[in-house]
């Protein structure tokens with residue numbers, strides 16, 4: 104399983120003058136530090152606050168301690184997620200732009216739930232592409248869980264309804280609904296999302312209970328812009344950040360809290376089945392500073 108330290112190597116590579124072990128940020132020109140933080144997509148506002156704080160801080164205080172403290176504070180409390188223990192299926196919908204990692208994340212989550220003795224169902228509602236649903240069907244076979252999917256061209260809302268119905272009939276604990284990738288700017292496709300929510304809610308009051316957006320970390324700040332638009336169409340209750348391992352712009356995670364205020368629940372640190380881990384602000388900041396060697 105990939106770890107935080109290796110996942111953040113690209114971002115660390117940019118900011119190594121600031122964070123890496125042995126880096127002497129006390130000698131770093133403050134403007135240079137500002138530029139480095141901005142390049143790794145630390146939001147401008149937070150960067151300004153950091154610079155102000157460092158400029159006015161007492162010389163006796165280590166800049167590194169100040170910086171890590173401010174970064175941790177900006178990320179807020181870690182939000183832990185546990186599968187709700189209800190008598191009816193808990194329905195979770197995953198959405199996001201094309202290729203962000205939704206299908207892989209749905210499978211990784213189903214595997215986690217299955218491993219905890221729960222009975223998950225995967226719903227393949229990606230009916231845009233011929234392979235959209237079958238990719239998830241293969242995953243369900245690998246995990247060993249129930250699956251309901253739709254053929255290409257089928258109505259995604261109908262597929263989601265059928266999945267919730269089947270999950271109720273089969274006494275599943277969890278339904279994870281994978282949706283087709285869509286650009287936040289394409290109105291007709293975005294309109295399909297509330298329609299899917301209404302369809303599920305018709306079959307099961309309160310469904311979907313959670314809506315998580317899957318964000319590709321390599322997009323940096325753009326991912327936050329996309330999330331804002333999705334959030335206007337369907338209110339998001341959680342964020343999964345994938346591909347942190349390939350990103351040099353991990354600083355955008357700070358914007359997720361400050362600009363979106365939706366908790367980051369899980370992070371993808373690699374392509375492997377088990378490379379989805381709960382988001383830990385402490386491990387994230389430690390890995391930026393190069394102190395999380397495993």
Ligand SMILES: Nc1nc2c(ncn2[C@@H]2O[C@H](COP(=O)(O)OP(=O)(O)OP(=O)(O)O)[C@@H](O)[C@H]2O)c(=O)[nH]1
Nearest residue numbers: 201202203204205206207284345346371372373374
């Ligand atoms: N390195 C890395 N790759 C990932 C991670 N999560 C997903 N991927 C890869 O990203 C690619 C796209 O993943 P999918 O799960 O198919 O993405 P999707 O959002 O379902 O894509 P569409 O359905 O086409 O919109 C695949 O090659 C995955 O293996 C991650 O955390 N790290």
Ligand SMILES: [Mg+2]
Nearest residue numbers: 205206229284
């Ligand atoms: Mg997919």
